[in-house]
Amino acid sequence: MKKILGIAGIFLVIVIAVSILSPNFLTAYNIENLLRRTALFGILGIGVGFVILTAGIDLSIGGVVCLAGMLTPYLLTQMGWSPTETVATILLMSVSIGVMQGGLVAYGRIQSFLVTLCGLLIFRGLARGITMDQTQGFQGKFTELRWIGNGRISIPGVEAFSVPAPVLSLFAIAILSMIFLNCTVWGRWMKAVGRSPSAARYSGIPVARVQILAYTICSLLAGFGGLLFVCDVGSAQPSDFGNFYELYAIAAAVLGGYRLSGGEGSVVGVIIGAAVMQVLRNAIVLISWLPDTAEFAVIGLVILIGVLADEFLRRYAANRARTQAKGT
Amino acid sequence: MTDAAPILRCRGLGKRFAGVHALRSVDIDFYAGEVVAVVGANGAGMSTLMKILAGVLTPDSGEVFLSGQSVRFAGVRDAVRAGIALVHQELNLADNLDIAGNIALGREPNRFGFLDRQAMQSQAREWIERVGLDLSPASDVSTLSIGRRQMVEIAKALSLRAKVLILDEPTSSLSMGETSRLLALIRTLANQGVAVVYITHRLNEVLDCADRTVVLRDGAQVAEFTRDQLTRDKLVGAMVGTIHESQRAEMQSTDTKSKARLVVRGLLTQAHPKSTINLTVRKGEIVGLAGLVGAGRTELLQSIFGVDRRVGGDVFLDGQVVAPNDPVTAARRGIAMVPEDRQRDGLMLEDSVRINSSVVKIAREAIAGFIRRGAERTGVARMIDLMKIHPALPERQVALFSGGNQQKVVLAKWLSTEPSVLLLDEPSRGVDVGARAEIHALIRQAANRGASVLCSISDTEELLLLCDRVVVVREGRIEGEMNIADATEEAITRLAVVGSGDGTSQSEVAA
Structure with missing residues (x-):
């Protein structure tokens, strides 16, 4: 809980600051958009959180988002598949990607950074190759499927504001993830592997399978995220769809309290972390005196400050615990 | 052979760890041109003594005099500057550099900040010739055998103008040829006026090369022999001491007829792939693995549990094979492992x-x-x-x-x-005396409930307190076993140090 308080505080400060600086921030339309973007990136962040929990990293997310996002309209319109077949194929493909990458990390003992960096390039390359680098769109059809990405759920009695549909997906995924991490044996094992792979091995925990599961969940959520993203925007270009999304996902996870050294993190934290990122991007657009071109600089700076503050708080808490321990 | 005044002199050196005496009031003098061997069983205090001399640890009591001056080293650098160099058991060379780079490490000759490779190489050549290495200073350290690396370490120590050279178990991973070359070098260095301090478990080497031998036991200096006084029996006797028969626990189980629970057949570990290990632990029995550090006990336990890859052989639990290299199923089958x-x-x-x-x-x-x-x-x-x-x-x-x-x-x-099988690797290492007794009681309870316990314990006294049977491991082989009624500290140490043969034949050591 304490871990979330830090990032929640930062979130509130930023929200208050931006709403003072820009009158357009707290409008129904803007909030709706923010919620939609937060939900989409939150799903990616929750996914990469599993991998970071095991002290690994997944850089391939952008590539998987691109491949899933390009293939969805491609299979529907060019190949004439049904939405069910398409979605099943996309999800199955994402799972296989995760199993392969996880297998290379766990059994091949190759650093996750390398495996997934190659994955990032390979999957984007595949997407561009399959689609011949052509923009893919839904051609105005498949509105029922697209609802999961661009739908709006109206609240009875409220006219101006509706809940974006991806929020539902995020909600379900967050709940399932929390149950998995906190209530199941495999969730406990995943944290144990991140804390100390060696101690996990000596405790008879199937370390390799736990790792593979983490990469599989991550790729599955990345593929599902890619599906939602493309349903939301309607058409996508293979050369830039999903660019840098892995970094947004990792940043959200780190802001939300995940440690890159593994073993620690919270699902709620990631969601707030994703929200912080989206509010910042939004602020840069809304606040007139902030040049849009400074987007990356501002986001980078805020993440750095957040991580530094977190680190100092942690050390302070650890020191205090230690001195208290000596006192007893 | 020796000068009148000792170059290094210890007076009343003592050190405690968590209230336990690691070293108590040790007085030793070291002279230039002399080889002094410091021997003892595991935990006798040799390493502590060496670490104090080399500035790694500071003593709790006593003083060190260097050339008559009282010194107190703030760290290894201090000791090195004063001319005392420690060549460690684990080698400390940078794998990615060549020999010259390692010898000059931290004080590289340079011109305006650029490495002066030629000066570095020529300086290095002088030192490696002095240790008798026939190698180019530009050879990569990573390509050298362990024996040669050791020589490079010594060359590095000499290049630091070491007057006292401390070697901590230098031969533990050397082949016989390398060992004899090292011993010859030690003699040469002593003749050139270096004071050599030599720590080892290997009695043959002590008999071969030491001018004087100091024996430590339980942190105290118990004997000192000059070269002509020294015999193997005297040495072992001093290392082992008298046995504390009275301290043996009365709670040991007497049931020796219960059935075999853990059976190890023909096991080959990665560390000692040529030594077959056969071992049986009965239901409710506590078997202790005795042996020197590095004898292969840890590897044996880890191979049974599956965290170490087995080279060959089988492990059976209640008559059923335990899959190799798979700690997950081993744990599920009821095998537990407490690592070192x-x-x-x-x-x-x-x-x-x-x-x-x-x-x-x-x-x-x-x-x-x-x-x-x-x-x-x-x-x-x-x-x-x-x-x-x-x-x-x-x-x-x-x-x-x-x-x-x-x-x-x-x-x-x-x-x-x-668990049905409990594997313990040094279960009371770094544990205070009270907790140790409680841990022993817990282990005994587990055995009484039917668990087969196999524990590696370096402290012979503790072994006798806890176990029903002792198996002695030496250089990867099972050298012998004894029931607790027949076991004595002396017999165990003798087996662990010199083996069951006539003791004069040094077995082959894999390089």
Whole structure:
């Protein structure tokens, strides 16, 4: 809980600051958009959180988002598949990607950074190759499927504001993830592997399978995220769809309290972390005196400050615990 | 051979760790041009003494005099500057540099900040010739055998103008040829006026090359022999001392007829792939593995559990084969392992007592993969109570507990699952005396419940207190075994140090 308080505080400060600086921030339309973007990136962040929990990293997310996002309209319109077949194929493909990458990390003992960096390039390359680098769109059809990405759920009695549909997906995924991490044996094992792979091995925990599961969940959520993203925007270009999304996902996870050294993190934290990122991007657009071109600089700076503050708080808490321990 | 005044002189050196004497009031003089061997069983205090001399540790009492001046080193650099160099058991060379680079490391000759390679190489050549290495200073260290690396380390020490050269078990990983070359070099260096201090377990080497031999036991200096006084029997006698018959526990089990539970057949470990190991532990029996550090006991335990890859052989539990190289099924079959390095391999230090002690059990009592929280909490509370873990705070971080309590947490992790086989690697290392007794009692309880216990313990006295049977391992082989009634510290140490043969034939050591 304490871990979330830090990032929640930062979130509130930023929200208050931006709403003072820009009158357009707290409008129904803007909030709706923010919620939609937060939900989409939150799903990616929750996914990469599993991998970071095991002290690994997944850089391939952008590539998987691109491949899933390009293939969805491609299979529907060019190949004439049904939405069910398409979605099943996309999800199955994402799972296989995760199993392969996880297998290379766990059994091949190759650093996750390398495996997934190659994955990032390979999957984007595949997407561009399959689609011949052509923009893919839904051609105005498949509105029922697209609802999961661009739908709006109206609240009875409220006219101006509706809940974006991806929020539902995020909600379900967050709940399932929390149950998995906190209530199941495999969730406990995943944290144990991140804390100390060696101690996990000596405790008879199937370390390799736990790792593979983490990469599989991550790729599955990345593929599902890619599906939602493309349903939301309607058409996508293979050369830039999903660019840098892995970094947004990792940043959200780190802001939300995940440690890159593994073993620690919270699902709620990631969601707030994703929200912080989206509010910042939004602020840069809304606040007139902030040049849009400074987007990356501002986001980078805020993440750095957040991580530094977190680190100092942690050390302070650890020191205090230690001195208290000596006192007893 | 010796000058009138000692170059290095220790007076009343003492050191305690957590209240235990590692070294008590040691007086030794070292002279230029002399080779002094310091010998003793595991934990006799040799390493502590060397670390004090080399500036790694500061003594709690006593003084060190260098050329008559009282010195107190603030660290290794201090000692090196004063002319004392320690060549460590684990080699400390930078693998990615060549010989010259290693010898000059940290004080590279340079011109305006650019490395002066030529000066570096020519300086290095002088030193490697002096240690008798026939190699180019530009050879990469990573391509050298362990023996040659050791020579490079010595060359580096000499290049630092060492007047006192301390060698900590320099031959532990050398082949016979390399060993004799090293011993010859030591003699040459002594003739050139270096004071050599030589720590070893290997009695043959002591007999071969030491001008004087100092024996430590339980941190105290118990004997000193000059070259002509020294015999093997005297040495072993001094190392072992008298036996404390009275200290043996009365609680040892007498049931020797129960059935075999853990059977090891023809096991070959990676560390000693040519030494076959056969071993049986009966139900309810505690078998101790005795031997020197590096004899292969840890590798044996790890191969049984499956965290180390086996080269060959089988392990049976209650007559059924245990799959090799698979700690997951080994654990599921009821084999438990308490590793030697509990901080690295036994615990998740940042997690709580609850998380650590329940990590195995939650999987056993889970329903459809879901942890039963209530059962977990009551189980942990029961173990804390049973094992007297103090303070009894299940949510407290394990890192904040003492060594003894940390070890109890590792034991709780396994004992809560009532294992059929308990493998223990140095179960009371770094544990205070009170907790050690409690840990022994817990191990005995597990055995009485039917577990087969196999534990590697370096402290012979402790071995005799805890075990029903002792198996002595030496250089990867089982050298002999004895029932506790027949076991003496002397017999165990003799087997561990010189083996069961005539003792004069040094067995082949893999390089």
